[in-house]
Amino acid sequence: MWTPATDSLFVAGPDTAAQLAVVAPGTLYGVRLPPGAFPSVFGVPAHAVRDQRVPLAELVPSARLSSFSDMVAFCASRVVVDPVLSGTASLLRTSDVRSAAWEIGLSSRQLRRRCLDAFGYPPKVLQRVLRFDAALHLAWNGVPFASVAVEAGYADQAHLAREVRALAGVPLGQLIRP
Incomplete structure (x- = not known):
């Protein structure tokens, strides 16, 4: 997910309960991955980030992404659907x-x-x-x-x-x- 107001990229792990969030006024962009594709994109099992919001840089330090379009391209280039x-x-x-x-x-x-x-x-x-x-x-x-x-x-x-x-x-x- 990316929010222009804070210019931060983060990954929302799979949730097991409601995660109500207060978001600053503005727009929030997100990429929804196909079922089961999380490990291929981020290199960790999905349960490792369950119920968490993690900065993308912590999950994939080598990714040098600065915009939402960079994130879309990053995900698209790595996604593998089994x-x-x-x-x-x-x-x-x-x-x-x-x-x-x-x-x-x-x-x-x-x-x-x-x-x-x-x-x-x-x-x-x-x-x-x-x-x-x-x-x-x-x-x-x-x-x-x-x-x-x-x-x-x-x-x-x-x-x-x-x-x-x-x-x-x-x-x-x-x-x-x-």
């Missing part, structure tokens, strides 16, 4: 952890280690984040919240509300407000 990891995320959207591990040809423990390195989360937490992401897409497209809950895989609308507040820090209605 099809197995992309498949893992897709499988975990619809399968339980044990079935997904079996389908990929890994033990549950191997899947856990790979998920921690690539995504920053163990498989169950990754499932939670993926379900949250699916719910957001549905809600942004105007699907009623009760239907969002069912289609995204929540037990009911109250479950959806608790998970959204836990992961985003605000209610779903406030999160999708333009």
Whole structure:
């Protein structure tokens, strides 16, 4: 992420809870990496920066970046999308952890280690984040919240509300407000 007001480049690690931030007036730019690509870009496992905001210079001291366009070019030149990891995320959207591990040809423990390195989360937490992401897409497209809950895989609308507040820090209605 880059904010022109402070001219600082930093990396936001994968979050396991809401990270509400106060940002100075102005613009904030960010690069969103494909699932599992964090280690290829920054050279560290994703779990090493989970729930943290780290100056880019601390993660990649050799990177001499001075603008957001430099950061975009830097990320684009280093990003590697592993099809197995992309498949893992897709499988975990619809399968339980044990079935997904079996389908990929890994033990549950191997899947856990790979998920921690690539995504920053163990498989169950990754499932939670993926379900949250699916719910957001549905809600942004105007699907009623009760239907969002069912289609995204929540037990009911109250479950959806608790998970959204836990992961985003605000209610779903406030999160999708333009």
